[in-house]
Amino acid sequence: MSDPVLCLYGLHKTYNKGLPGEVQVLRGVDLTVNAGEVVALVAPSGAGKSTMLHIAGLLDVPDTGTVSLAGQDMTGLSDRKRTAARRSDIGFIYQFHHLLPEFSALENIVLPQLAAGIARSTAEARARDLLDRVGIAARAGHRPAALSGGEQQRVAFCRALANKPRLLLADEPTGNLDPATSDQVFGALMELVRGTGLSALIATHNMELAARMDRVLRMDAGQLSI
Ligand SMILES: Nc1ncnc2c1ncn2[C@@H]1O[C@H](COP(=O)(O)OP(=O)(O)OP(=O)(O)O)[C@@H](O)[C@H]1O
Numbered sequence: 001m002s003d004p005v006l007c008l009y010g011l012h013k014t015y016n017k018g019l020p021g022e023v024q025v026l027r028g029v030d031l032t033v034n035a036g037e038v039v040a041l042v043a044p045s046g047a048g049k050s051t052m053l054h055i056a057g058l059l060d061v062p063d064t065g066t067v068s069l070a071g072q073d074m075t076g077l078s079d080r081k082r083t084a085a086r087r088s089d090i091g092f093i094y095q096f097h098h099l100l101p102e103f104s105a106l107e108n109i110v111l112p113q114l115a116a117g118i119a120r121s122t123a124e125a126r127a128r129d130l131l132d133r134v135g136i137a138a139r140a141g142h143r144p145a146a147l148s149g150g151e152q153q154r155v156a157f158c159r160a161l162a163n164k165p166r167l168l169l170a171d172e173p174t175g176n177l178d179p180a181t182s183d184q185v186f187g188a189l190m191e192l193v194r195g196t197g198l199s200a201l202i203a204t205h206n207m208e209l210a211a212r213m214d215r216v217l218r219m220d221a222g223q224l225s226i
Contacts, residue, residue, distance in 0.1 A: 003071030005167050005199040006033040006056060011065035013051055013222075025051045026062065027222035033167065033199050038190070040210035041203040043219035049203045050171060052219070056201065057169045058086040070166055087116065091160035091198075093170040093189075097152040099144040105131065105155045106140040112162050123162075130158035133195060134188045150181040157189050161196060168193060168200040175205070182206070 011029040016022045025048040033039050043049040054060040055067060058074055066075045069089050074082060099108045106127050113123035131137045134154040136147075144152050153174065160168060173189060174182035186209050193200050202213060210216045217224050 004032045004034050004068075005037075005070055006031070006201065007066075007068040008032075008052070008056060009066045009068075011052065011055060011062045011067075013048075013055065013060075013062050017063075025222050026055075026065075029065070029219075029222070029224055031056075031201075031217070031224060033201055035199055036197050037215065038193055038200045038202065038213045040213040040216045041201060041219060042205065042207065042210050042216060043203065047219045048222045049219055053169050053171050053201070053203060056167075057090050057092060058082045088163065089166045091163070091165035091168045093153075093156055093160045093168065093173045095172040095175040097144065097156040099152060099155055099159070101144050104141050104143055105136070105147065105151075105158075108144070108155055109158045109162050112159060116163050118163075126162065127158065130161060130192070131155070133192050134158060148181075149177055150185045153177065153185050154188055157192055161192065161198065164196075166199065168198050168202075170200065170202040172203055172205065174209070182209070186212070 008029055008031040011026045013026040014022060014024045029052055041049055055062050066073055068074060069085060074085060103111065106124065109127035109130060110123045113126065114120060128137060128140060131140055134157060136151050136154050139147055139151055174186045177185055190212060204210055217226065
């Protein structure tokens with residue numbers, strides 16, 4: 001059997017250690033995401049979800065515990081190697097799209113590929129394919145301001161997948177959309193993820209969306225449970 005795509009083991013994280021504002025955020029988090037698996041993370045506000053996603057995404061480090069991607073331990077790597085692993089292996093989606101306003105939808109998906117050394121023709125073909133998969137191929141030339149909120153978020157999904165990551169991490173990916181749009185846009189995300197065989201860890205407050213994933217984990221007081 002292949003290695004899990006993501007393996008978190010014994011994660012602890014405390015902010016402001018030893019100071020009056022000390023917050024023990026993660027208290028022993030263990031998690032495995034297997035190849036092609038889509039895992040929901042449901043957590044009340046302040047439970048430590050973003051902290052865990054940042055550590056899983058190599059944007060932050062735990063006080064103790066390990067993070068492995070595709071069987072490789074990331075914990076002891078230099079900042080430069082962690083950044084390289086993050087760029088090549090992980091796609092991020094946030095609640096807000098964070099698209100570059102002066103570039104078209106297509107260019108927002110092409111640019112990260114050019115930065116990774118991919119030829120423009122290949123990058124454009126991939127961007128068009130991704131836009132087609134999420135149903136907005138006709139919007140390729142529009143800048144973000146000329147797109148609806150749901151369309152902007154679909155472009156952000158395509159951008160996250162542009163460099164063919166191993167793992168997608170999403171923090172409330174449809175959290176700023178109205179319920180009907182959220183439902184449709186989430187459907188587009190799931191089709192994209194399923195269609196590419198990607199592994200994903202998706203945080204949401206929405207139990208109906210969580211139920212559409214392979215497995216639901218709850219986070220409370222810095223620990224995970226089923
Ligand atoms: N850099 C920091 N310094 C100090 N405390 C922090 C820091 N980042 C987060 N915290 C605290 O850690 C706790 C968990 O924060 P985190 O952002 O991980 O929660 P969350 O579950 O993602 O919440 P939300 O859903 O509201 O975003 C909160 O009490 C927060 O105030």
